[in-house]
Amino acid sequence: MLTLPLANAQSLPKSKSDKIIDSLTQTLTGTLLPKKRVDVYNQLARQFRRTTLIEAAKYADKALKLAKKHGYREGIADAYFQQGLISIRRKSLKESMAIFKQVLQIAQECNYRKGKIKAYFGMGKALERRTNFSQALKYFQRVIKINEQWRIERRDSTNSSIGTYYLGMTYRGIARTLLRQLKYDESEIFLKKALKVAEETNDLELLALTYQELGNVRSRQGRGPQGLYYLLKALEIYKSLAAPARISFINNVIGSLYLNLDLLDKAEKFYLKSYHMISTYASIPINHKAHLLEDMAYLYYKKGKYELTIKYANQAQEIRKKGLWPKGFIGASYNKLGKSTEAVEILREVVQGAKQRNQPYTEHFFRPYLGQALINAKKFAEAKEVLTKSFENIQQRNLIRSKPLILRELARLYKAQGQLKKSWYYKDMYLELKDSLFRYHNAQQVLVIKQEILAETAAKTKEQDLIRKQLEIEKQQIEVKQRTTLLVIFALVTILILLALFQVIKSRRTQVKYNQLLAGQNEQLTSLSHFKQQMMGMIVHDLKNPLNAIIGLSEKQPDPKFTSINQAGKQMQVLVTNILDVQRMEEDKMVLQKEVVAIDSLLHDVQEQVQLITRDKNLKVYLHSLPDVYIKVDTELISRVLINLLSNAIKYTPQNGSIHVSVETSGAHTCKVLVTDTGIGIAPEYLGKIFDRFQQALPSAEGFIRATGLGLTFCKLAVETHGGKIGVKSTQGAGSTFWFTLPTVKTTTTDKVPEPLLIKTDYQVKLTPREQEVLLPLATQIQQYQIYETTNICKVLKLIDEQSSASLQDWKTQVEESMYTWNEAKFRKLLTEI
Numbered sequence: 001m002l003t004l005p006l007a008n009a010q011s012l013p014k015s016k017s018d019k020i021i022d023s024l025t026q027t028l029t030g031t032l033l034p035k036k037r038v039d040v041y042n043q044l045a046r047q048f049r050r051t052t053l054i055e056a057a058k059y060a061d062k063a064l065k066l067a068k069k070h071g072y073r074e075g076i077a078d079a080y081f082q083q084g085l086i087s088i089r090r091k092s093l094k095e096s097m098a099i100f101k102q103v104l105q106i107a108q109e110c111n112y113r114k115g116k117i118k119a120y121f122g123m124g125k126a127l128e129r130r131t132n133f134s135q136a137l138k139y140f141q142r143v144i145k146i147n148e149q150w151r152i153e154r155r156d157s158t159n160s161s162i163g164t165y166y167l168g169m170t171y172r173g174i175a176r177t178l179l180r181q182l183k184y185d186e187s188e189i190f191l192k193k194a195l196k197v198a199e200e201t202n203d204l205e206l207l208a209l210t211y212q213e214l215g216n217v218r219s220r221q222g223r224g225p226q227g228l229y230y231l232l233k234a235l236e237i238y239k240s241l242a243a244p245a246r247i248s249f250i251n252n253v254i255g256s257l258y259l260n261l262d263l264l265d266k267a268e269k270f271y272l273k274s275y276h277m278i279s280t281y282a283s284i285p286i287n288h289k290a291h292l293l294e295d296m297a298y299l300y301y302k303k304g305k306y307e308l309t310i311k312y313a314n315q316a317q318e319i320r321k322k323g324l325w326p327k328g329f330i331g332a333s334y335n336k337l338g339k340s341t342e343a344v345e346i347l348r349e350v351v352q353g354a355k356q357r358n359q360p361y362t363e364h365f366f367r368p369y370l371g372q373a374l375i376n377a378k379k380f381a382e383a384k385e386v387l388t389k390s391f392e393n394i395q396q397r398n399l400i401r402s403k404p405l406i407l408r409e410l411a412r413l414y415k416a417q418g419q420l421k422k423s424w425y426y427k428d429m430y431l432e433l434k435d436s437l438f439r440y441h442n443a444q445q446v447l448v449i450k451q452e453i454l455a456e457t458a459a460k461t462k463e464q465d466l467i468r469k470q471l472e473i474e475k476q477q478i479e480v481k482q483r484t485t486l487l488v489i490f491a492l493v494t495i496l497i498l499l500a501l502f503q504v505i506k507s508r509r510t511q512v513k514y515n516q517l518l519a520g521q522n523e524q525l526t527s528l529s530h531f532k533q534q535m536m537g538m539i540v541h542d543l544k545n546p547l548n549a550i551i552g553l554s555e556k557q558p559d560p561k562f563t564s565i566n567q568a569g570k571q572m573q574v575l576v577t578n579i580l581d582v583q584r585m586e587e588d589k590m591v592l593q594k595e596v597v598a599i600d601s602l603l604h605d606v607q608e609q610v611q612l613i614t615r616d617k618n619l620k621v622y623l624h625s626l627p628d629v630y631i632k633v634d635t636e637l638i639s640r641v642l643i644n645l646l647s648n649a650i651k652y653t654p655q656n657g658s659i660h661v662s663v664e665t666s667g668a669h670t671c672k673v674l675v676t677d678t679g680i681g682i683a684p685e686y687l688g689k690i691f692d693r694f695q696q697a698l699p700s701a702e703g704f705i706r707a708t709g710l711g712l713t714f715c716k717l718a719v720e721t722h723g724g725k726i727g728v729k730s731t732q733g734a735g736s737t738f739w740f741t742l743p744t745v746k747t748t749t750t751d752k753v754p755e756p757l758l759i760k761t762d763y764q765v766k767l768t769p770r771e772q773e774v775l776l777p778l779a780t781q782i783q784q785y786q787i788y789e790t791t792n793i794c795k796v797l798k799l800i801d802e803q804s805s806a807s808l809q810d811w812k813t814q815v816e817e818s819m820y821t822w823n824e825a826k827f828r829k830l831l832t833e834i
Helices: 016-028 034-049 053-069 073-089 093-109 113-129 133-154 164-180 184-201 204-220 224-241 244-260 264-280 286-302 306-320 324-336 340-356 360-376 380-397 403-416 420-484 486-554 560-586 599-609 611-616 635-651 710-721 769-782 790-797 806-820 824-832
Strands: 591-598 620-624 630-633 658-666 670-677 726-730 736-745 753-756
Touching: 016 034, 034 053, 034 073, 053 073, 073 093, 073 113, 093 113, 113 133, 113 164, 133 164, 164 184, 164 204, 184 204, 204 224, 204 244, 224 244, 244 264, 244 286, 264 286, 286 306, 286 324, 306 324, 324 340, 324 360, 340 360, 360 380, 360 403, 380 403, 403 420, 420 486, 486 560, 560 611, 560 635, 560 710, 591 599, 591 635, 599 611, 599 620, 599 630, 599 635, 599 658, 599 670, 611 635, 630 635, 630 736, 635 658, 635 670, 635 710, 635 736, 710 726, 710 736, 769 790, 769 806, 769 824, 790 806, 806 824
Parallel strands: 620 658
Antiparallel strands: 591 630, 591 753, 658 670, 670 736, 726 736
16 A cells, blocks of 8 residues: 655655746835836746646736736736646646637737747647647648748757757657657657757757657657666756656656566566655645555556555546546456456446547557457357457557457467367467566566666666765865955964974973983983892802702701701702893803703702702692603703792692692603693683793682793703794683693713703894895884793784794794893894894
């Protein structure tokens, strides 16, 4: 059901016609000569004729009275002409002919050539509406003849004569007359002439009307895509003219085009657009609504919604009164609803009425539906006569659209009469034509869709052009404004420059003082940092000597108290040694003292060293799976690695818990040492950076999680210095497993072989300009971090993948090596000397 709210017309933009009316009305408020006032009245009548006939008639009467009063014969002729066109709109065709004869008489008396053109044009239009096509064409031809005589007299090769508008409208009137006679090709010839006039005179209204008629002709010819092309062009012009009545009507026409192509949903979409315009603008003529309701009735008939068809046809009938199309759709719907007797009566009246009114298209359209109803009413003889005549007419006039229905009904007719051979003959023709039309419709639908895409693309391009032009206008306006204010700005700028110079001088002096202060503070901080490192070294060295004495004196004493003192001293010694070793690694001064040692022997020694602190918490340290494996390592460093890992495990394992140490072999050259506790575990967010220098996990709501700091950093450096790897696995609340790998050896030799730490002294890597370009942003990013922020540095280094060149891989390896060995000098040099 079609129900749309009435939009607020006040919120919509005014049409071009409304603007002209406003302008003319404003003109009337001034002082005008009588003849000028008559002309304004006639122009207002012309504008209102398209919207409100009552207002149009009012101004035409005013023009006529004033023109008669002052003996203005041309004004009288123009006023009568407007009254004649108003009579056509009111369907008073006889009255309009009488009025146009008065116009002709007055024009002849005063030799008003434009009045003659208007009179003949009006007569032709009235006769065309009365379907007196032959007489209509004669009057239209007289308009062309007068215009041609005027052009010859002026020796003008163009159409710029006094009757240019009416010449173009005359060509269109002839085309409409021929179209109603189904003479499509001849109609198109005159429409092209009208198009030429419109283009030469840049008459947008005539141009749009001509495009509209061309679209109608092409659609009637079965050339839907070309028809849509012209209709969309007409719609675009109407939108630019802001002509709501025209926009509404063209949407209706486009909907009918889609309807003829069986694109019913698209047809309904455009019909709804048209209905919305009619609901919005009260000025749109009522006959537009009647035409739309007729088309909607046909739409719902094709959709099989016959109740809706009858509803909209009845609404159209209320407007048209004696209209044949609404009555025809009602009859066709009655037939589909099983009311064949009523349908026959209605459709018979429609066909006969169309014949009497000389409306061949209406007659040929509804004749097949009459035949269909007659078959259903079992009036076979009359049905045969009607359908046979319909078939002859479509053959003569090539009305291909009605042919399938006639062939199908003829097949039904002969089948009902028992003439199966004839029935099959027409059925075969019907099926063949139906298949052909189906393929044709599909092709047409594809072309229509392409045309829609082209139109949409063109519209978007036009919109972009408009936006571009608008931007150019705005740019020009800005430039004008800038030029206007240039002198003022120049004066202000001069003052500002002077103030700025003063401010710059003042700022520079302040900046110099600030830089001096900053340099002094920076020097002081550097000195303090250096002093801190020296103090730390002195404290550590001073602690180491008494610790050695304490450990030496308490070693192997029978008193258990000395054992506690000895083990506490050793733990303190590990901490002190860690600090010293980290400093050595930073300064590249560490030398590894490697020796071959059995892994189980090393683990047992470490187990004895942590006995005291395990005894305090009643913890058990279990050694599992200790294979007969030898490693060549700096035993002091690796022992401290194990002590650090066991100390962390003991610290965070609850009372009466256990710690498990095991060794796994991986291949022939590597072993893996695992230290597993049953403590509280490590939070996931700390696992990625647990081995970074000075990184510690913080307390959480669930209790203290594992704390990590310089000890784990030392462990990482010591293991990686030996060519191994270190890592951790942990589940919070379920304990942790720290592991590290070391290379194994086959010999059991225990000779100590001093070996310097693997640190390259040649920091230069030969790089191509392209490789330097790749590394420069990475090096800049790494320089933001300290050398101990290994997690962040590694994330950046991962950007150099394995597919990179050998030189890039070499640079990456040296950076990693300098980072893991705490060689900050090499680290910084690799980053800065690219």
